[in-house]
Amino acid sequence: xSDTLTLLNARLAQDSDRLHTLxxxxxxxxxxxxxxxxxxxxxxxxxxxxxETHIHLDKACILARCELRDGTLEEAIRTTxxxxxxxxxxxxxxxxxxxxxxxxxxGTSWMRPHVEIDPxxxxxxxxxxxxxxxxxxxAIDLSICVFPQEGLLNNPGTEALLCAALADGADLLGGCPxxxxxPPGQLRRLFELAxxxxxxxxxxxxxxxxxxxxxxxAAIAETQRAxxxxxxxxxxxxxxxxxxxxxxxxxxxxxxxxxxxxxALPATDLFLTGRDHFCNKPRGVAPLALLDECGVTCxxxxxxxxxxxxxxxxxxxxxxxxxxxxxxxxxxxxxMLRCLAWISxxxxxxxxxxxxGLTPGCRADFAVFDVRQASEVVAGIxxxxxxxxxxxxxxxxxxxxxxxx
Numbered sequence: 001x002s003d004t005l006t007l008l009n010a011r012l013a014q015d016s017d018r019l020h021t022l023x024x025x026x027x028x029x030x031x032x033x034x035x036x037x038x039x040x041x042x043x044x045x046x047x048x049x050x051x052e053t054h055i056h057l058d059k060a061c062i063l064a065r066c067e068l069r070d071g072t073l074e075e076a077i078r079t080t081x082x083x084x085x086x087x088x089x090x091x092x093x094x095x096x097x098x099x100x101x102x103x104x105x106x107g108t109s110w111m112r113p114h115v116e117i118d119p120x121x122x123x124x125x126x127x128x129x130x131x132x133x134x135x136x137x138x139a140i141d142l143s144i145c146v147f148p149q150e151g152l153l154n155n156p157g158t159e160a161l162l163c164a165a166l167a168d169g170a171d172l173l174g175g176c177p178x179x180x181x182x183p184p185g186q187l188r189r190l191f192e193l194a195x196x197x198x199x200x201x202x203x204x205x206x207x208x209x210x211x212x213x214x215x216x217x218a219a220i221a222e223t224q225r226a227x228x229x230x231x232x233x234x235x236x237x238x239x240x241x242x243x244x245x246x247x248x249x250x251x252x253x254x255x256x257x258x259x260x261x262x263x264a265l266p267a268t269d270l271f272l273t274g275r276d277h278f279c280n281k282p283r284g285v286a287p288l289a290l291l292d293e294c295g296v297t298c299x300x301x302x303x304x305x306x307x308x309x310x311x312x313x314x315x316x317x318x319x320x321x322x323x324x325x326x327x328x329x330x331x332x333x334x335x336m337l338r339c340l341a342w343i344s345x346x347x348x349x350x351x352x353x354x355x356x357g358l359t360p361g362c363r364a365d366f367a368v369f370d371v372r373q374a375s376e377v378v379a380g381i382x383x384x385x386x387x388x389x390x391x392x393x394x395x396x397x398x399x400x401x402x403x404x405x
Contacts, residue, residue: 202263267313
């Protein structure tokens, strides 16, 4: 198979009114190329591969094993923990592979799976996801984040297992302070471990609608103390949705100054929060638009698919972007582009990808959409029609046809 390719008649998000030619050699975009095979895209839009910054492959597709009654966070943690007792490496691998294959066909080229580590599951889930990372490298890059879902300081043996996973190839460390008996203590210990192992942090952070910012204040202080600007991400952060504008503006500017990233997980956050409200239900989703305006690097992600945390999903990041646009009341073409950035260019910054994009030198990982304007991808929940990894095609989606009678 040739390792060169020239794409003809491609539209680009930043200049969609004219057609472009893109050249690929040795898995990367190059400035010019002679004699390569050509592919005519016929005016379709090319975007860099989408980025899933926060997803749980190890507990995906287990809804049939769990009894869903109340739909609360506490129930989701409890029933998933019970189901986890029967997980095997092959079981996790099979369910994770199903989600990865869906994600690939939705245009996703990078993924950060968050994998639970504790004495109950041990390293079973991590070993399965590590195999998935190797087996699907031809189509998607996985960066594995290991974290203690059910507590760290209150769960003896968990820290040793986290360290074993980091020693065995986990890429970064996560956390879940709100499930610990000592949330500030877990936060401090995670920063110590991140410095010891020289890895980034990506934390599940608060998950209620109390306007209490003390843990966020602590995260800002720990990030600054550790000198980890640009290397700390907080997911969910639903309390941000409860703050008045002056308070939120002040906190957003401080998050930006500290170099802390924020990931919103709209499907899960909408499903779990605000259940104690019958009318005037709060949205409970981090307000990325204002955070972004203040300089915070933001991302959108799927979180869970087919389990008590989120009973639905199809691994489409475009669908998550469209959902967030609805929740955030973002309706202009410029708004759609911002939502698109939160599953692509902003997510690349969050994951510190240095060769992301469509310019010479960048990795030739991209998806093709049958639209003229990039804003139409989010507005119309457009599915990608084909995708490429390192310049080689990974999937195709034939167009549907009307059968006129």
